[in-house]
Amino acid sequence: MSGSDSPRQVRRRTFVLGAAAGSAALAGPLAVPAAAASFGYTDDGANYVVDTGAALVFKVSKTTGDLTSLVHRGVEYQGYGGKNSHIESGLGSSTVRISQSGATILVSVTHGTLKHYYAARSGENNVYLWTHKADASVSATRYIVRVRAGRFLNDEPDSYTYTTSTIEASDVFAKPDGQTRSKHYSRLRVMDYDYVGWASGGVGLWMVRSNHEKASGGPFYRSLLRHQSADGGGLYEILYYGQNQTEEQRFGLQGPYVIAFTDGGAPSSALFSRNLTTPWADSLGISGYVGAGGRGRVAGVGITGRDPAYPYTVGLANAAAQYWGSARASDGWFSIAGVLPGTYTLTVHKSELAVYSTRVTVSAGATTTLNSIAVPSSNDPSNARAIWRVNDWTGTPSGFKNADLMTYAHPSDVRAAPWTGNVVIGSGGETSSFPCYLWKDVNSGLLVHFRLTAAQAAAAHTLRIGVTTAYANGRPQVVVNDTWTSPVPSPPTQPNTRSLTNGSYRGNNHTFTYSVPASAWLTDTSRYNVLRINVVSGSGAAAYLSAGTAIDALDLLE
Known part of the structure; x- marks a missing residue:
């Protein structure tokens, strides 16, 4: 995109998030003829300059291992705000070496116990990357490709290009129309995408993710994939992300992940982690590499x-x-x-x-x-016989009010339905009227109305409430007909970071059970019993950062 594009033109630029299933290889083959005469590298004094022999030339700093230039068809894409593309926020002083083995050039970066690698293949518009983190002595949780402002722009959930009003921390923003934006709002779980990036003007720039074998959180984990602001854009490969994390950090070699340029189409499916083979890397001496x-x-x-x-x-x-x-x-x-x-x-x-x-x-x-x-x-808790059930047990809040929106918006977003409102069993709208999240300051005290038969009211029953995560130890305590109150349940182990406000309901699934005695039920079968669900916790802040929890399902067993 040229700098002369008008704001109206910029707003019409397109982007793509690549789904893991059914992605088509819209671009051509991985390589132009491998005998491209310009393939090789030079030393400009400050950087190793690698020419892939296709349409891509990139530079790696000889002192830091930063990617300092990413030129495709003569256009520079790398860098914004004076920053390079690199591990985390930059490793600093490092030992950097380069070598060529036939049709492969490998740049090796060593910083303490951490090793990072860039590889180029003759005739390909790709940069292959590996990162080997041996221990916690070096902070290396991501690789970020920093893309110059104006090359690609979008106004999607993970972009805050057109808004500057911060509504939470320094990374959640509100537009004038009330919609919210944040780099956290990717919509996607790890298993849902193969690549992330942008396309505009006949050029596509993509980050093709690795298999995440050394990452943490499992297939359903969500973390930021990219961001876009007035300063420029960023594409991420997250090696370990501590926010809403359910597992300990893993160490070892992560990769390859790939920076890929195309003629505007998706990256070749041959680069997707489930398809990619790298026999050409078997003998390169990459630390921790297993062919x-x-x-x-x-x-x-x-x-x-x-x-x-x-x-x-x-x-x-x-x-x-x-x-x-x-x-x-x-x-x-x-x-x-x-x-x-x-x-x-x-x-x-x-x-x-x-x-x-x-x-x-x-x-x-x-x-x-x-x-x-x-x-x-x-x-499967769905197989238990229930008097009534709200939602099915899936380990997700899917189906509840606002559930889909919460993977790409803040709870305060103008598109969210009201978080308050009560639920009537038998109305036909129990699930869609039940909010996916409950907070101590927002909608604690939610009421569920239901009738029981005489035989049902004469017996004790088990009430179950399933949750998928919690913030600040938020958990449900229940009151039945204002006559019986459950004990305050112990908090299960959950992540201790933001979750409900940054696009993720994924924590540790947990089921709370409450043994409700027969004396709690109304004996008049024409009247509704009333279940009140309170959120209890001694921690948390206010509003949407008060103690809260995400709901999977709830039911009253026979």
């Missing part, structure tokens, strides 16, 4: 006991690595390849709710084949 021959596979012939209304995901995780794959809708067959040797916990998720787990051991060069997995009926 295809040193990895194994886990395959399952099927999963029985599934609810066909929901997708099922199979995850593998241990302290060193994580992987996942989708179970086939017809029979539950799954295959997870490229797994490092070791013993893993295998978890089957109905949507995002864990319903089965076991242990599997993976060996290099071998496939661990599992017989059909039978999910016990009792493992």
